[in-house]
Amino acid sequence: MKKFIFIFFLVIINNYAQNSDELIETYPIFPVCELLPYKFQKNCFNETIDDHIQKNFIYPKQAWENDLEAIVKVKFDIDQNGSVSNIISNSSVVGVSFFERESLNLAKKLFNDAASKLIQTLPDAIPAKKNNIAFKKTFLVSVKYQIPRKLGFDEIETPPLFDDCTGSENEKLCFIKFIDDHISKNFKYPKRAIKKGEEGNVFIQFDMTSDGLYTNFTTIGESRILEDEAYRIMIKLPSFEPAKYQEKYVTTTYGTTISFKLDQ
Numbered sequence: 216m217k218k219f220i221f222i223f224f225l226v227i228i229n230n231y232a233q234n235s236d237e238l239i240e241t242y243p244i245f246p247v248c249e250l251l252p253y254k255f256q257k258n259c260f261n262e263t264i265d266d267h268i269q270k271n272f273i274y275p276k277q278a279w280e281n282d283l284e285a286i287v288k289v290k291f292d293i294d295q296n297g298s299v300s301n302i303i304s305n306s307s308v309v310g311v312s313f314f315e316r317e318s319l320n321l322a323k324k325l326f327n328d329a330a331s332k333l334i335q336t337l338p339d340a341i342p343a344k345k346n347n348i349a350f351k352k353t354f355l356v357s358v359k360y361q362i363p364r365k366l367g368f369d370e371i372e373t374p375p376l377f378d379d380c381t382g383s384e385n386e387k388l389c390f391i392k393f394i395d396d397h398i399s400k401n402f403k404y405p406k407r408a409i410k411k412g413e414e415g416n417v418f419i420q421f422d423m424t425s426d427g428l429y430t431n432f433t434t435i436g437e438s439r440i441l442e443d444e445a446y447r448i449m450i451k452l453p454s455f456e457p458a459k460y461q462e463k464y465v466t467t468t469y470g471t472t473i474s475f476k477l478d479q
Contacts, residue, residue, distance in 0.1 A: 243293045243352060244341040260340075264356065268333050274360060275325040279461065282362060283322050284309050287330040289356045295349040297340040304331045330358050364425070365466040366458070373459040375423045375467065381456075394452075398473055401448045405440050413438040414477045417445040420470035425457045431468075438475075445473045 241253070248259035278285070287306040294300045304327035308319065334356065342349040368374065373386060380389035408414070417436035421429055429452065434442035458467040 239346055241344045243297065243343045245338055246340075249341065264337065267337055268356075268358065271333055271336060272358075273329060274362075275329045278322065278325045278360070279362065279463075281322075283325070283360075284362055285322070285326040285360045287326050287358045287360065289330050289334050289358065290353065291334050291356070292351050292353050293340055293342060294351045295342050297342040297349075299334060299337050299339075301353075302331050302334050304328075306330070326360060329360075333358065362463065363460060363465055365422070365468070366460055368458075368467050368469050371458040371460050371465060371467050375458045375469075376456040377453060394469070394471055397452060398448055398471070401451055402473075403444065404475060404477075405444050408438060408440045408444070408475065409477065411438075411440070412477065413440060414475050415441060417441050417473050417475065418470060419445045419449055419473065420468060421449060422466055422468050423455060423458065424466045425464040427454060427457055441475050444475070448473065 306326035343352040374390040383389040
């Protein structure tokens, strides 16, 4: 559960007003950014926080199991020693109504603790400075915890399962083979295309939803007749158990190419 986060950065506090003509201020610098020219260091600072969160992100297990989502705003300082301090997390739980305040507070605590831990484990930095004197600088990061509803075929852990593939050692390979076999069994070269001498490849893509439905068919080919035949073949696919990610049913998109070639 280390995906599906969106991160926003904002410097929210300067401890006192400053005149740029009088004060020279430098941004905090993480070790990985130290050798970069100064003009790139602010971007490097933000990117380092982004990368750190992406690599260490963990969706709270209890929140995941109960389909809870949240946006967490985390305010923190990088102090005069370059250490992260004064972390304050404030989560807004979304998508669920709570009738008991105790349950809401528990949900908020799950997300607050997870987001605070992400920031607490940031590496030490060279502190921000004004006229070469280190000072505390405050930042705000927003982290979005969102359960995925639709993922690409490469992202899912368990593919949609046809009956023939249940219990297979390699379920994704079985899925692909089942689709290929289905195309071979149901393939018919349209007579109108034969008369017109039409041939070529048709790419067809469709969604297999978390409710077990086939939707959003799209075809790309050089002949409408061949595209229609590709569609006819694929809508004959049998029922399936939806794809899964972290034990949750999700919608996934799958695409394949059907080749139409006339005998010479």
